[in-house]
Amino acid sequence: MSSLTADSVKLALSTVSDPQSGRDVMSAGMISGVVVREGKVGFVLTIDTAFKDDMARLREQCEAAVTKLPGVVSVTAVMTAQASGKIPPKPEAGYSQPRDRAVWNLTPVENVFKVIAVASGKGGVGKSTTALNLALALAKAGKRVGLLDADIYGPSLPRMLGLSGQPPIVEGKMVPPAAHGVECMSMGFITGEEAAMLRGPMISKTLHQLLRFTRWGQHGKLDLLLVDMPPGTGDIHLSMMQQVPMAGAVIVTTPQEVAVMDARKCMKMFMKLNVPVLGVVENMSYFVEPATGKQIALFGEGGGRKLAQEAGVAFLGEVPIDPFIGQSAEEAHVYDGAYASAYATIAEALL
Numbered sequence: 496m497s498s499l500t501a502d503s504v505k506l507a508l509s510t511v512s513d514p515q516s517g518r519d520v521m522s523a524g525m526i527s528g529v530v531v532r533e534g535k536v537g538f539v540l541t542i543d544t545a546f547k548d549d550m551a552r553l554r555e556q557c558e559a560a561v562t563k564l565p566g567v568v569s570v571t572a573v574m575t576a577q578a579s580g581k582i583p584p585k586p587e588a589g590y591s592q593p594r595d596r597a598v599w600n601l602t603p604v605e606n607v608f609k610v611i612a613v614a615s616g617k618g619g620v621g622k623s624t625t626a627l628n629l630a631l632a633l634a635k636a637g638k639r640v641g642l643l644d645a646d647i648y649g650p651s652l653p654r655m656l657g658l659s660g661q662p663p664i665v666e667g668k669m670v671p672p673a674a675h676g677v678e679c680m681s682m683g684f685i686t687g688e689e690a691a692m693l694r695g696p697m698i699s700k701t702l703h704q705l706l707r708f709t710r711w712g713q714h715g716k717l718d719l720l721l722v723d724m725p726p727g728t729g730d731i732h733l734s735m736m737q738q739v740p741m742a743g744a745v746i747v748t749t750p751q752e753v754a755v756m757d758a759r760k761c762m763k764m765f766m767k768l769n770v771p772v773l774g775v776v777e778n779m780s781y782f783v784e785p786a787t788g789k790q791i792a793l794f795g796e797g798g799g800r801k802l803a804q805e806a807g808v809a810f811l812g813e814v815p816i817d818p819f820i821g822q823s824a825e826e827a828h829v830y831d832g833a834y835a836s837a838y839a840t841i842a843e844a845l846l
C-alpha cells in the first residue's frame with residue numbers, strides 16, 4: 496500500500512523549482528497548508544505578485560509532481576499572492592547561499608534549538624535594538640527566546656533590558672537573567688559596562704564561556720538564541736562561527752548607502768562561512784511626522800529592500816525612526832512603541 500502523507504507531498508514538491516528564486520518551492524517558502532485526505536491532496540502556493548504571469552505554469556508543475564505519487568486521487572493547488580519582496584528573487588552574481596553546511600563537527604549549544612546572529616557591518620545602525628525587540632516579539636509570539644550579547648567590548652543588552660548584577664551560578668553554570676520572558680547573557684553582567692580588555696585567544700574563550708557556561712532554557716529548551724553581534728566583520732564573528740552551528744544570520748542596515756555597503760560586506764562574509772542569510776531588516780526607514788502622520792524618509796529610501804533583492808534573500812521588514820525607541824526599551828515599556836508592530840511583522844517573516 497502507498498503511504499501518501501503530507502510529508503511525501505512536500506518531498507514531491509521539493510523537486511519543483513521556482514524560476515524566480517532558482518530554489519525549490521518548498522525551501523523558497525512558497526508552499527503551505529498541505530492537507531491529504533483519502534487520496535485528495537490540497538495545498539497553498541504563495542506567489543509574488545510581481546511575477547504572477549509566470550506562475551500559472553509553476554502551479555501546473557506542482558500539481559504534476561504531486562499527481563505522480565502513488566495513491567493520489569486529485570490535487571488542488573490554491574494560489575495566493577503576497578506583496579512583492581517576501582519571496583526572495585534570484586541573487587545577483589557575487590552572492591551565494593551555502594548549500595552544503597559543514598557544521599556537523601560543531602557542538603550545538605546545550606538546550607538551544609537554533610542560534611541566529613543579528614549583524615550589520617556598520618556600527619550604530621541598530622543591531623542591538625533589533626536583536627532585543629525581535630527577541631521580545633518572538634517571545635510574545637510564544638517562542639522560547641534567549642539573547643546572547645556577543646559585543647564583548649561594548650555590551651549594551653543588560654542596560655537595554657534593565658538588568659544588572661552578577662548572574663547566580665548553579666552547578667557550575669550561570670543562570671541567565673531574564674526580562675519579559677527573554678533570557679540574556681552578556682559580558683556586561685560580569686564586567687559592568689566597562690569595556691573588557693581582551694585580545695585574540697581570550698575572545699574565543701570568553702565567547703565560549705558565555706555560550707556554554709550559561710544554563711539556557713530555564714523554562715524548557717530555547718527555540719531561538721539570538722546573538723547580538725558587535726559591529727564589523729572581525730574576530731568575534733569568526734570565533735562565533737567556528738564555535739556554534741549557526742542556523743542563520745539576520746542583517747540589519749539603515750537606508751543610507753554607507754550602511755548598505757557595510758551590510759553587504761557582512762552578508763557576504765556569512766555566506767562564505769556557510770551561514771545562510773535569513774533576511775534583511777531596514778532600521779530607521781522613515782520618520783512619522785506627528786502633526787500630519789506623513790512618512791518622511793530622512794535617510795533615503797529602499798536601501799535595505801534593494802540589498803535583499805540583489806542578494807536574493809528575504810526582506811523581513813522596516814522599522815521607523817522612533818525617538819523613544821531606546822528610552823522605552825530601557826524603561827521596559829517595550830510593547831508600547833509604535834514600532835512594536837513593525838517588530839511583530841519582522842518576527843513573523845523570520846519564523
Ligand SMILES: Nc1ncnc2c1ncn2[C@@H]1O[C@H](COP(=O)(O)OP(=O)(O)OP(=O)(O)O)[C@@H](O)[C@H]1O
Pocket residue numbers: 615617618619620621622623624625646649651724725726778779814815816817818819820821822
Ligand atoms: N528605529 C530607531 N529609531 C530611533 N533611534 C534608534 C532606532 N534604532 C536604534 N536607535 C538608536 O540608535 C542608537 C544605536 O542603536 P543600537 O545600539 O541598537 O545600534 P548597534 O548597531 O547595536 O550599535 P553598535 O554597533 O554600537 O553595537 C541607540 O541610541 C538606539 O536607541
Ligand SMILES: [Mg+2]
Pocket residue numbers: 622623624646651723724725
Ligand atoms: Mg550593539
